[in-house]
Amino acid sequence: MDGAESMTAATSEGSSRGPSTPRLPVDVCERLIDHVAMGLDLNFGSMKDEPHHAALTSCALVCRDWYYLTWYHLRQRIHLRDREDVLSLSKTLRAKPRLREVIRQVGISGTSPGKRQAIRHLGMFAATLVGKAPRLSRITIQNAEWTIGSVRMEDIGYLATFSSMNTLILRNVTLPSVAHLSHLVSALPRLRDFTCSRVSCLQKQQLSLAPLPLNCANMYSLSVFSDPPAVEDLLVYISRASRVRVLYLGVVGELAPSGAVSRSQTLLDASSTSAERVILTWGIEHGYFVDVGDMDAMIGKYS
DSSP states (O other), rough: HHHHHHHHHHHHHHHHHHHOOOOOOOHHHHHHHHHHHHHHHSSSTTTTTOOOHHHHHHHTTHHHHHHHHHHHHSSSSSOOSSSSHHHHHHHHHOOOGGGGGGGOOOEESSTTOOOOOOHHHHHHHHTTTTTTTOOOOOOEEEEEEEETTTHHHHGGGGGGOOOOOOEEEEEEEEEEEEHHHHHHHTTTTTOOOEEEEEEEEEEEEOOSSSOOOEEEEEEEEOEEESHHHHHHHHHHHHHHOOOOOOEEEEEEESSOHHHHHHHHHHHHHHHHTTEEEEEEEEEEEEEEEEEEEGHHHHHHHHH
């Protein structure tokens, strides 16, 4: 080795043995991140504003090791806006099978926040992820327009394979007809908690008893917020056929039209034999908890 090579080697060796930033053992880092993740609220409206989610995101940016330690916590709730998102998720699940046990919630929406846009990838999601998300428990469809022919009904049938799915939330959604809504509910045999908020149908026909969801007897919680008559009629049928224990009933605005009050009263009557808790909501932020024994007085005030 000549002088130059000797100096280079010595400098390299010296720098590698020089003072370095102290690092915590990986197992300690993992416990710290797991502790932060214990407070993660998956039911928080926007995960960007959820404090523990923000903390985990910051942890993921520290270094490569921390990124992989937070990776599984940050992927408990997945948002799919188009076909590319579904393909990317499917590819990730094939490459990292452990992630299949992590996913708890999936959100389906259009590409632009707040606007009802096509969700052709809904059927693709159901067909592509069969058997790949065994612990998925909740699906949220929001800001979406489900047009006739955009989603194959046979693809919706694949949702029945998600054995842990027990919660369905529809928020700001347009469907072709109330029959499509009934078919979607029927595709989830273990559905217990169902939320319908600002859901409309392109076809305005009233519902007959024929499309009543086969699984409605298992319903435990039903939430209804500002839905048109055809949708509320379906929910009334579901209430009569099920043993709903918790009923959320909301109306936007201080004074509801008389027709809306009448339909709301019908829904309350349909749930009166089984409901243990009724929550009446005006607007978006104000909710009132009502015991069944006090319901008559409250309904009089509401009407």
